[in-house]
Structures are given as C-alpha cells and as structure tokens.
Amino acid sequence: KPRVFSGVQPTGNLHLGNYLGAIRNWVKLQDGHECIYCVVDMHAITVWQDPADLARATREVAASLIAAGIDPKGSILFNQSKVAAHAETAWIFNCVARMGWLNRMTQFKEKAGKDRENVSVGLFAYPNLMAADILAYKATHVPVGEDQKQHLELARDIALKFNHDFGIEHFPPPEPLILGEATRVMSLRDGTKKMSKSDASDQSRINLTDSPDDIEQKIRRAKTDPEALPETVEGLETRPEAKNLFTIHAALGDESVADVVAAFAGKQFSEFKKAMTERAVDKLSPLTSEMRRLLADPGYIDQVLKDGGERADAIAAPILAETKRIVGFI
Numbered sequence: 001k002p003r004v005f006s007g008v009q010p011t012g013n014l015h016l017g018n019y020l021g022a023i024r025n026w027v028k029l030q031d032g033h034e035c036i037y038c039v040v041d042m043h044a045i046t047v048w049q050d051p052a053d054l055a056r057a058t059r060e061v062a063a064s065l066i067a068a069g070i071d072p073k074g075s076i077l078f079n080q081s082k083v084a085a086h087a088e089t090a091w092i093f094n095c096v097a098r099m100g101w102l103n104r105m106t107q108f109k110e111k112a113g114k115d116r117e118n119v120s121v122g123l124f125a126y127p128n129l130m131a132a133d134i135l136a137y138k139a140t141h142v143p144v145g146e147d148q149k150q151h152l153e154l155a156r157d158i159a160l161k162f163n164h165d166f167g168i169e170h171f172p173p174p175e176p177l178i179l180g181e182a183t184r185v186m187s188l189r190d191g192t193k194k195m196s197k198s199d200a201s202d203q204s205r206i207n208l209t210d211s212p213d214d215i216e217q218k219i220r221r222a223k224t225d226p227e228a229l230p231e232t233v234e235g236l237e238t239r240p241e242a243k244n245l246f247t248i249h250a251a252l253g254d255e256s257v258a259d260v261v262a263a264f265a266g267k268q269f270s271e272f273k274k275a276m277t278e279r280a281v282d283k284l285s286p287l288t289s290e291m292r293r294l295l296a297d298p299g300y301i302d303q304v305l306k307d308g309g310e311r312a313d314a315i316a317a318p319i320l321a322e323t324k325r326i327v328g329f330i
C-alpha cells in the first residue's frame with residue numbers, strides 16, 4: 001500500500017479550510033493507503049505558544065481528527081514530539097537545504113513580515129522539519145491544501161539533493177495530493193484572503209467547534225456582493241466572495257461548483273445562504289459533539305497518541321538508522 005503522511009498544527013481551533021482542504025481527504029485516503037497523521041506540536045512552537053494552551057490544543061485537534069473519521073487503530077495518529085526521528089532528520093536537512101531555497105518560501109515571508117530580525121530561527125527552518133516529517137517515513141503521498149504546495153516542492157528538492165549528495169536513492173521524492181473542490185477556502189470577510197487560524201477576526205472562519213448558532217450567524221454576515229447569483233461558473237470568476245461560498249457549499253455536499261451554480265442561478269444570496277447554513281450545520285454538528293464526547297474521557301486521547309507514537313517510531317527508527325549510516329554517523 002502507498003504510504004501517506006500529513007500534518008496539522010495545534011495552534012487553536014481547526015476550521016472549515018482545514019477540514020475541506022485536508023482532513024476530509026485524509027479520511028478518504030484511509031481506504032487503500034497506509035496512513036500516518038501527525039499533530040505537529042514542534043511546528044507550532046516556531047511562534048510562541050503558551051504551554052498549557054499547546055497541550056490542550058494538541059488533544060483537541062487529535063479529538064477533532066478522530067471525530068472527523070480518522071481511525072486511530074487502522075491509521076497512525078500521534079503528536080510529532082513523540083518521535084525523535086523528526087528532529088534528527090530535520091537537523092540533517094538543515095545541512096542539505098540551501099538558504100536561498102528557504103528565502104523563497106512565501107509562507108515565511110508572510111509570517112515574518114517586516115520584522116525578520118525578531119522571528120525564531122525555527123520559523124525560517126520550518127520547511128526542513130516538514131520535509132523531515134514526510135521523509136522520516138519515506139512517505140510518498142501527502143494530502144494538503146493548496147497553501148502547502150511550495151513547501152512540498154521544497155521537500156522534493158531536499159530528497160533529491162540528499163540522494164544526489166550521497167549518491168544513493170534513499171528518499172523517494174514525495175508527491176502532493178491536492179484534492180476536491182475546496183483546495184483553498186477563503187476568509188468569510190475577504191474573498192481574497194485565505195481562511196486562517198491566525199486571522200484576528202473569528203467572523204472570518206467557521207471553526208469545527210462552532211455551535212449551529214455561530215455557524216448561522218457567520219454565514220449570514222459573510223461578505224457578498226449586490227448582484228444576483230450567477231448563471232454560469234465563469235460568472236464567479238470576478239466575484240471572489242460568491243465563488244468562495246459556492247465552493248464551500250459544493251465541497252460540503254460532494255457536488256461540483258457547476259451543479260451549485262445551476263441550482264441557484266438568478267436567485268438571491270439570502271436563499272443560498274440558508275441552504276449553505278443547513279448543509280454546514282448538518283455536516284459539522286455531529287463532528288463537534290463527537291469531539292466533545294471524546295474529550296470528556298481524559299485518558300483516551302493521550303492513550304491514542306502514545307500508541308500512535310510507538311507505531312510511528314517503529315517505522316521511522318530503521319529509516320533514521322539508515323539515514324545516519326549514509327551520512328557517516330557511527
């Protein structure tokens with residue numbers, strides 16, 4: 001079976017972008033693949049995290065993943081800091097990747113902003129750790145949203161350079177899997193900005209923990225434009241907010257955007273928003289209540305992560321030993 005790896009940061013609530021762009025695909029891929037899913041707590045601390053918040057978010061994200069349909073027995077679910085191979089492989093990759101490669105990472109430029117002197121070294125080296133996450137297991141398939149594409153190209157470059165430098169086909173270059181209609185879900189307040197955990201406005205995103213009332217209110221207030229709904233998919237191209245809402249609605253219902261356009265052609269936004277709210281609540285509220293149920297048992301999530309960490313380590317340890325041997329570590 002092809003090996004799949006992917007990760008999500010425990011830096012607060014998961015939102016609809018994480019769900020539609022990534023997690024839903026993780027669930028589907030469990031059929032026919034060997035899946036390793038990781039809550040990347042080591043990536044999270046590249047920006048300051050309150051320790052108690054980090055621990056709570058790690059458990060909450062793990063619970064959300066299980067509630068969304070990740071099977072902690074059939075798949076491997078764990079938090080990154082449990083398996084030493086991530087950090088050890090990342091150090092080697094710090095010595096393989098070039099400064100110039102990392103300087104081109106748009107996510108670093110966005111996150112660092114103007115204050116480059118004051119961000120952590122970890123934030124700069126972040127993509128090397130991400131490459132290590134994947135290659136520590138020699139995973140070949142990586143389901144992610146559109147925004148991770150550049151990081152995955154870097155992971156490929158690192159795999160190829162390592163193989164070239166040491167003259168051995170050790171790491172398989174991983175491939176991104178960017179699947180479904182909603183590979184880039186946008187903010188509800190601004191159709192040109194990505195839906196993001198770090199957006200200051202909670203109105204910009206639908207969290208997987210939002211109540212039906214929150215969801216209703218956020219969709220009702222979501223930015224739109226004054227025109228009637230379009231007759232064709234092309235009609236969405238110049239209307240980023242409408243396009244985003246249609247894309248979300250389509251993805252939630254496993255429909256194409258074209259079908260949604262056909263169903264609402266010429267109607268009012270208010271009517272569409274009602275249908276969208278219904279669909280979002282139907283999809284998300286079972287997930288939210290299941291997550292709450294899982295978190296009510298304090299030992300359960302920790303046990304899942306411990307067991308997942310041990311199974312992940314069993315795969316990674318021999319690969320790490322081989323990597324070290326190739327580098328010349330005795």
Ligand code: TYM
Pocket residue numbers: 005006007008009010017018019020021022023040043129130131133134142143144145146147148182183184185186194195196
């Ligand atoms: P993170 O935690 O930001 O997001 C987790 C996943 O959700 C996707 N995503 C989105 N998809 C569509 N629309 C959006 N608005 C949206 N926002 C987020 C992301 O693309 C991602 O797939 N660096 C990664 C975590 C990571 C990782 C890895 C991923 C660490 N190591 C190894 C794959 C392989 C990140 O910060 O994702």
